[in-house]
Amino acid sequence: MKLNQFNLVKSLFFGAIFFFNAIAHAALEIEITGGGAQQIPIAIVPFGGAPFGGAANTKDNISEIIAADLNRSGLFRVLETRGMANLPTSPAQIKYAEWTALQAQAVTVGSVQSVGGKLKVSFHLMDALKQTQLAGMDYQISPHQVRTTAHKIADIIYQKMTGQTGLFASRIAYITKTGKRYALQVADADGYNPQTVVSSNEPIISPAWSPDGSKLAYVSFEKKKPIVYVQSLTSGSRQVLANYKGNNSAPAWSPDGSKLAIVLTYGANSQIYTVSSGGGDLKQITKSTAIDTEPIFSPDGSQIYFSSDRGGKPQIYKVPASGGSPSRVTFEGGYNVSPRFSPDGKSLAYIRNDGGAFKVALQDLASGQVQILSEGNQDESPSFAPNGRVILYATKVGGRGALAAVSSDGKVRQRLKDSSGGDVREPAWGPLAK
Amino acid sequence: MNQKTSFNAKLLMVAVASVFLVACKSTPVTPAKVEDKSPAGASTGADSGADTGAIKEVAIDSSANSAGNSALKDPNNILSKRNIYFDYDSDAVKAEYRPIIEAHAKYMQANADAKMILQGNTDERGTREYNLSLGQRRAVAVKNSLNLLGVKDSQIETVSYGEEKATQNCAGDSCDKDRRVDIVHQGD
Numbered sequence: 001m002k003l004n005q006f007n008l009v010k011s012l013f014f015g016a017i018f019f020f021n022a023i024a025h026a027a028l029e030i031e032i033t034g035g036g037a038q039q040i041p042i043a044i045v046p047f048g049g050a051p052f053g054g055a056a057n058t059k060d061n062i063s064e065i066i067a068a069d070l071n072r073s074g075l076f077r078v079l080e081t082r083g084m085a086n087l088p089t090s091p092a093q094i095k096y097a098e099w100t101a102l103q104a105q106a107v108t109v110g111s112v113q114s115v116g117g118k119l120k121v122s123f124h125l126m127d128a129l130k131q132t133q134l135a136g137m138d139y140q141i142s143p144h145q146v147r148t149t150a151h152k153i154a155d156i157i158y159q160k161m162t163g164q165t166g167l168f169a170s171r172i173a174y175i176t177k178t179g180k181r182y183a184l185q186v187a188d189a190d191g192y193n194p195q196t197v198v199s200s201n202e203p204i205i206s207p208a209w210s211p212d213g214s215k216l217a218y219v220s221f222e223k224k225k226p227i228v229y230v231q232s233l234t235s236g237s238r239q240v241l242a243n244y245k246g247n248n249s250a251p252a253w254s255p256d257g258s259k260l261a262i263v264l265t266y267g268a269n270s271q272i273y274t275v276s277s278g279g280g281d282l283k284q285i286t287k288s289t290a291i292d293t294e295p296i297f298s299p300d301g302s303q304i305y306f307s308s309d310r311g312g313k314p315q316i317y318k319v320p321a322s323g324g325s326p327s328r329v330t331f332e333g334g335y336n337v338s339p340r341f342s343p344d345g346k347s348l349a350y351i352r353n354d355g356g357a358f359k360v361a362l363q364d365l366a367s368g369q370v371q372i373l374s375e376g377n378q379d380e381s382p383s384f385a386p387n388g389r390v391i392l393y394a395t396k397v398g399g400r401g402a403l404a405a406v407s408s409d410g411k412v413r414q415r416l417k418d419s420s421g422g423d424v425r426e427p428a429w430g431p432l433a434k
Numbered sequence: 435m436n437q438k439t440s441f442n443a444k445l446l447m448v449a450v451a452s453v454f455l456v457a458c459k460s461t462p463v464t465p466a467k468v469e470d471k472s473p474a475g476a477s478t479g480a481d482s483g484a485d486t487g488a489i490k491e492v493a494i495d496s497s498a499n500s501a502g503n504s505a506l507k508d509p510n511n512i513l514s515k516r517n518i519y520f521d522y523d524s525d526a527v528k529a530e531y532r533p534i535i536e537a538h539a540k541y542m543q544a545n546a547d548a549k550m551i552l553q554g555n556t557d558e559r560g561t562r563e564y565n566l567s568l569g570q571r572r573a574v575a576v577k578n579s580l581n582l583l584g585v586k587d588s589q590i591e592t593v594s595y596g597e598e599k600a601t602q603n604c605a606g607d608s609c610d611k612d613r614r615v616d617i618v619h620q621g622d
Binding site: 195196200221222232233234235247250265270293314337358378399 | 489490491493551558559560561564567568574587591592593594598603
């Protein structure tokens with residue numbers, strides 16, 4: 001951790017401490033180790049209604065969840081509201097001069113009301129200077145949806161204030177190893193609500209979200225060899241996608257979800273194939289005597305990028321998704337693997353071996369310019385947030401597997417610690433909730 | 435392998451959401467009118483997979499295989515030697531392992547119905563999927579040696595564990611034991 005490299009804004013730091021209480025129950029605790037150069041000052045006034053804007057049957061506090069999301073992004077400076085004489089819960093109650101005196105650019109107010117067994121959540125985002133509404137939302141939800149709703153509100157604020165699509169109402173998948181037990185888990189993007197998708201005494205690797213977020217493909221060694229499974233998150237039903245002789249690994253969904261690229265070996269080296277998402281319709285895409293692995297579809301679905309040592313050292317190549325002749329993509333550095341596309345298709349994240357240290361690199365595909373983003377020595381598995389602004393990856397902290405995240409401009413860093421004491425690895429960031 | 439589907443009632447949270455977007459464009463300072471269109475909009479969670487809905491957990495309990503041929507298990511028999519080690523970044527089978535490979539080749543030829551799995555392994559440096567492919571290359575190298583000694587492809591499956599069995603945070607010599615192929619016979 002290189003705190004001094006970044007301008008850690010004091011108030012952001014205190015804000016983070018203030019929210020430690022709120023995140024103490026998370027299995028993955030998130031620590032911010034850097035901040036954006038320009039942070040938008042915003043007041044998130046506690047929601048009115050049920051105690052602290054929470055509700056019966058839930059400890060979740062909407063305004064705290066929103067504030068934690070915005071703080072974590074590094075793009076906002078959430079202002080302290082405790083001690084303020086007036087805490088408005090509707091736009092009409094806002095005394096704007098009190099908030100502009102704190103440099104607030106925006107103020108959010110809201111309330112939560114119990115209506116039958118449901119909750120009615122109202123929220124307004126107000127421009128503090130123009131005194132106009134930037135967004136207003138009304139939700140009718142079940143009590144268990146408080147967190148998701150708070151993340152959706154945080155996404156609206158993020159989108160209105162930064163002009164970028166949000167990322168908070170999404171989930172991440174990752175593998176834990178605790179003792180001898182492996183588990184594929186899914187948690188909210190803020191580390192809350194971890195749930196086990198599948199657990200086994202044999203390794204599980206390479207989780208991949210279906211584009212609609214309803215399924216995960218992964219590789220399990222439960223039969224003493226790598227086999228690719230697809231599992232529905234809601235029903236738990238799992239299907240063998242590929243169990244051919246040799247290895248079956250590295251699943252990657254096509255953008256339309258109709259097929260997956262996988263890696264098979266039979267009796268020889270790893271080669272890339274496509275298979276329909278229901279299994280079958282197997283098609284060989286690469287034909288080489290080298291290693292061809294880690295396929296990923298370009299966001300338009302037309303190309304498959306992959307890593308290969310066909311030129312001697314591993315580099316990233318691309319091939320038409322229907323097959324054809326591959327061409328080389330990376331030229332700088334002697335070892336570039338694990339390509340991942342940004343959602344807009346404009347850049348490629350991958351792992352570079354930089355003099356024995358494995359780091360996350362980001363390449364602008366138009367200019368070819370490469371930036372090294374991560375600071376560890378054994379960083380792996382880069383995965384873009386659904387809005388492309390953050391890259392989640394696996395790292396090692398004190399010899400243990402942990403997750404870390406870096407903004408795509410390299411300015412904001414987060415570390416996700418597993419409070420259960422196990423190893424965490426192989427992160428995959430899922431799509432935004434609908 | 436038994437597949438057990440466990441069900442946690444606590445986690446069954448069928449997402450029933452009705453969400454309404456109101457007046458996102460800039461409006462005068464008067465509070466936005468909030469509309470409730472819920473009667474038409476309530477829907478059950480068909481797409482709750484993308485929401486923070488419930489996840490059904492699957493627990494896999496692997497069971498050990500039963501004991502196999504005693505010659506393979508006899509510690510005094512060379513067939514009990516099952517590890518072929520490799521140099522860093524290499525898939526070349528070293529001469530010192532030739533007696534082990536020859537003994538297993540002889541066994542496979544004497545037992546035409548026997549099947550074996552060659553499991554390739556790497557140390558933990560590098561990415562998991564790429565190491566899976568590197569481990570596979572080592573397994574293929576041992577298979578090629580066995581093929582040259584007359585063992586049929588139909589008797590051999592080559593698979594890789596990549597770095598999954600590797601020593602955590604290996605350094606120096608402790609990494610050497612990770613770069614290997616394990617010979618597993620059917621019934622082991």
